[in-house]
Amino acid sequence: MNLLDVFFFISWVILLILAIDISRKQKFNALHFLVFIWVWFWLLVFTFFPNTLSKIWLLFWLQRWADLLVYSSIIFLMYFVLLLLNKVEENKSDLTKIIREIALQNSKKQIISWEICFVIPAYNEEKIIWKTIKNLIKNNYKNIIVVNDWSKDNTLKILEKYNDKIIILNHYKNRWQWASLETWFEYLRRYGKVKYVCSFDADGQHQIKDLEKFLKEFKEDKNLNIVLWSRFITKTNTNITFLRKIILKLWILFTFFISHIKLTDSHNGYRVMKLETLKDISITIDGMWHASEIVDIISSKKLKFKEIPVDILYTDYSIAKWQSSRNAINIALKTIWYKFFK
Numbered sequence: 001m002n003l004l005d006v007f008f009f010i011s012w013v014i015l016l017i018l019a020i021d022i023s024r025k026q027k028f029n030a031l032h033f034l035v036f037i038w039v040w041f042w043l044l045v046f047t048f049f050p051n052t053l054s055k056i057w058l059l060f061w062l063q064r065w066a067d068l069l070v071y072s073s074i075i076f077l078m079y080f081v082l083l084l085l086n087k088v089e090e091n092k093s094d095l096t097k098i099i100r101e102i103a104l105q106n107s108k109k110q111i112i113s114w115e116i117c118f119v120i121p122a123y124n125e126e127k128i129i130w131k132t133i134k135n136l137i138k139n140n141y142k143n144i145i146v147v148n149d150w151s152k153d154n155t156l157k158i159l160e161k162y163n164d165k166i167i168i169l170n171h172y173k174n175r176w177q178w179a180s181l182e183t184w185f186e187y188l189r190r191y192g193k194v195k196y197v198c199s200f201d202a203d204g205q206h207q208i209k210d211l212e213k214f215l216k217e218f219k220e221d222k223n224l225n226i227v228l229w230s231r232f233i234t235k236t237n238t239n240i241t242f243l244r245k246i247i248l249k250l251w252i253l254f255t256f257f258i259s260h261i262k263l264t265d266s267h268n269g270y271r272v273m274k275l276e277t278l279k280d281i282s283i284t285i286d287g288m289w290h291a292s293e294i295v296d297i298i299s300s301k302k303l304k305f306k307e308i309p310v311d312i313l314y315t316d317y318s319i320a321k322w323q324s325s326r327n328a329i330n331i332a333l334k335t336i337w338y339k340f341f342k
Contacts, residue, residue: 016040039076093284096175100183103147103169104190110167113193116215116272117143118200121180125202126153128317132202133162139208143194145187146202147171147180178290182283189278198272203318206270210310214272217306225277226298228263229270230307237311241319247328254332255292258339261299264307267291277303285338292335 118136122129129146136144144166148156150173159168169183181199188197196218200206214227231238232248240248251266268291273281280301285293298305 095173096179096182099171099173099175100179100186103171103183104187107169107187108167109191111191111193112143112145112167112188114143115194116141116196116198116211117145117188117192117194118198119181119184119188120144120146120200120202121149121177122146122151122155122159122202123149123174123177124151124153124155126151126155126158128204129155129202130158130161132200132204133159133166135208136200137162137165141208143167145169145184147183149176149180150174178283178285178293181290185278185281185283188275192275192278194275196272197275197278199269201269201318203315203321205312205314205318207311207313210270210308211272213308213310217308218272218274221304221306223304224274224306225280225303226271226273226305228265228268228305228307229310229312230263230265230268231310231312233264233307234309236309239314240312251328254335255295258292258335259296259299261295263295266295268295268307270310270312285334289331289334289338292331293338296335296339 118141120129120132125132133144133146146159146166147169148159148171150171156168156170159166167187169187171179171183184197184199188194196215198211198214210229217227218224231240232245248266252263255266256262271294280303281294281297283290283293297303
């Protein structure tokens with residue numbers, strides 16, 4: 001027995017022990033079991049019948065039998081890397097669920113009624129959040145839910161000054177905007193008695209004057225589920241940069257390819273939906289990719305939607321909080337991963 005045979009034999013024994021141990025703990029699914037058995041079988045063959053390699057590699061047009069072993073090992077390792085990535089995503093999702101439930105349990109638990117409820121994410125918004133809330137209150141809007149996503153500045157202290165006028169949900173770890181949205185949604189699933197839910201940014205870029213356009217669409221079409229903003233459906237006063245506009249136009253094509261839905265604006269932050277529509281929308285993608293997931297849900301659930309033109313006011317403050325344009329690649333990869341491999 002040469003060194004290679006010894007290596008095969010040791011690997012074979014290790015895999016056998018791992019398979020028995022994992023099976024005993026009942027953590028094996030059918031796919032993992034087949035992979036283990038497949039690798040274990042060939043290690044057994046190569047250990048006791050080494051000449052088999054010389055015959056098999058010819059089937060794959062390889063010059064050396066060792067190449068087959070290397071390529072097979074790479075595929076095997078890639079499989080386990082994907083398993084680890086999936087496990088990491090599951091752990092992050094579980095952490096978010098725990099943080100969300102703590103926020104819900106520590107909040108004011110009250111039935112929310114009236115026509116519309118505003119839900120606002122807030123992360124380090126001490127410079128502008130007070131102005132956004134005051135503007136809503138000044139326009140006689142009563143139901144305002146703010147999720148403080150573990151801000152490191154004085155955002156929470158400022159929100160607490162309005163404690164008698166708003167509902168505060170406080171995340172005890174920063175989980176990004178997607179988690180804030182799902183936290184609002186879950187609160188409204190439990191306590192909401194409103195007709196409509198409006199997602200509204202804290203940084204002042206959404207204009208309250210556009211809200212009447214949203215509500216008008218629902219009154220004209222009783223079957224409508226959700227209304228989305230559009231900066232491009234007609235000429236608006238949105239002061240977006242040229243580079244950003246190009247990226248968003250390309251993203252429209254990507255959205256059509258992935259979700260088979262035709263939009264004029266792909267990342268829609270200003271949206272109004274019926275309360276019952278929340279039953280069909282559950283956001284699961286971690287990070288800043290939730291806008292693409294919502295669009296995909298609209299397509300897959302066949303929710304009736306409409307886009308309306310709005311004026312978005314980008315200030316130096318809101319532009320400074322933008323993600324890098326290069327992050328569009330990360331968002332695309334994440335979207336593909338969740339769409340086809342989760």
